[in-house]
Amino acid sequence: MEGKITFTIVKPSALSMNYLGPILTNISDNGFKVIAIKMLHLSKDQATAFYSVHQGKPFFDGLIEFMTSGPVVVATLMKNNAVEDYRKTIGATNPEKADAGTIRKLYGIDMERNAVHGSDSDENALIESRFFFSDIEIFQY
Secondary structure (H helix, E strand, O other), X not given: OOOOEEEEEEOHHHHHOOOHHHHHHHHHHOOOEEEEEEEEOOOHHHHHHHOHHHOOOOOHHHHHHHHOOOOEEEEEXXXXXXXXXXXXXXXXXXXXXXXXXXXXXXXXXXXXXXXXXXXXXXXXXXXXXXXXXXXXXXXXX
């Protein structure tokens, strides 16, 4: 699966503004297949474990508070060159600097509330996907 999957989280701010449908449409229109998806409300422990790589950074506490502030949708996506293509699809972390038509430009508010998370490497895509999904929850069709 390496190189063929990536992982995303539609963040609480995007869900609260009813952007899930348009975001999923954008993902599909860019050639990705959703092979696993679920909605959940992250606990503080889950968010802390998922974002542990950022522990100790100045934005960590705010990130955890934000990501536990409401439901999220997590999904594993499939496409050749998935991580790199999804990074292009979502745009820069800062929506103000994201290219026109990217998910973060269209639906992001600021650096924290930038609509979606996307894996930054093939290795992390697998780790992040397996954090939320077991093998029987991931469908390759």
